[in-house]
Amino acid sequence: MDTSTVLFAFGLTLFAGLATGIGGLIAVSRKTVTEGFLAGSLGFSVGVMLYVSFVEILPGAFDELTSVWGEKGGSWAAVIGFFGGIALIAIIDRLVPTAINPHEPSIVGGAVEGFERRNRMMKMGVLTALAIAIHNFPEGFATFLAGLSDPMIAIPVAVAIAIHNIPEGIAVAVPLREATGSRRKALGWATLSGLAEPAGALIGFLLLMPFIGPEALGLCFAAVAGVMVFISVDELLPTAISSGKHHTAIYGLIAGMAVMAISLLLFI
Template sequence: MNNVLFAFGLTLFAGLSTGIGSALAFYTKKTNKKFLSIALGFSAGVMIYVSMIEIFVKARESLEIVYGPTKGYYITTLSFFLGIAFIAIIDKLVPSIENPHEIRDVDDMTKNEENDKALLRMGLFSAFAIAIHNFPEGLATFVSAIKDPTLGISIAFAIAIHNIPEGIAVSVPIYFATGNRKKAFLYSFLSGLAEPLGAIIGYFLLMKFLDETMFGIIFASVAGIMVYISLDELLPTAEKYGEHHIAIYGLIAGMMVMALSLLMFA
């Protein structure tokens, strides 16, 4: 039982680190569009790098164990694009926000209702994608910690590091769109709670049914979702609210930070 509580505690720590990122919105001036641009670019860099370098690779490794190198690679690739199709369909089906009275202007240069709606919608989509991403991550952290506490600690810290900019990805656009710090923190906090939720469900429901195939398909799909969100929402908005090179610098910085965090805990 102590081992189970320890594993759950690690998962909770990793998930709630999104709150550190969301808290950064509290110290950001609403008129600082350069911060918004570089933060969104940074978050996109983190998402793209971890999706293609870490999550996709882990998914492929799991599926190749079951189906072999060739078929496992095909299934991983198919699952990746199914994840993209899934979030793209949701993107089309989600209705426009119909409560403009709840949305405040960013500043004189962004007093555009459509801009604020787009920011809020992007933040909510990011929260949704990150929650989906965090769910299997929570399960992976929990299972790893049960089998090997040392390995669980390494994975939890690596996930916590990249959950910080993921918290920014949710909280900053929502804060800039609404001017509401509490709402920004709440959505970021809730997206992080998906991680311990994954651990709880994994322990009570899925431990008997989770196999390499299910794990691989879920992870590959999540990688596709994260890449779609980055390319369709984060980067276009980063460029819209700042200079092209500022967004790209943020993107590269996000990739570098994510790469270093993975190397530290490799």
């Protein structure tokens, strides 16, 4: 594994994480974010993540693991890794209280507008930033692993995660802007919350570097596929639909799948 590949993977992870800053910029520069924008962009992200998970990442995990443990043993390991990834992100999601969970539709949908007291808004913004950091840690490692495996898979994965990080940045910046009256502080906190992704990539790489081989890569790829599927169906798609633009969300999902499929076919 050469240095340029590691730097490329880390750069993609940093790009995806800093997308929360884009959400913060939107929040401090505009009064509202349209429902159509949220529904379409999140739906597109879902389409990309589901397609690449089931068509590229999970089959790649099966290939890696069956090459080491045979068809039966490798297939069982891939399935266990897939649902293990789902279990991991589900546990993380459950540990974050619903009231501050950035993946709950009520946060992105503007429920923060109902809080009138400035100290409540400040608490809401800070806790949301911390919750996002917790969620983004495994997402960062997932993006990093994709970058180490195949740039043609990693780039759309990074773009999809970046898109879904935009409303998270909005969720941080909106209450902090109201609480502090400072656009700069709101933007800074939103951007900082996304840095958990490159941190997750770096820590995961340092811990797993001595063990990276076909077995570890296969299990990690299977877990990454599970993480991405869970994020898509539990967090992104319900948030997109809750915007009230159901058809826009579905059209975005189909468009994301189509773009991912065509991009993969172009590099065969």
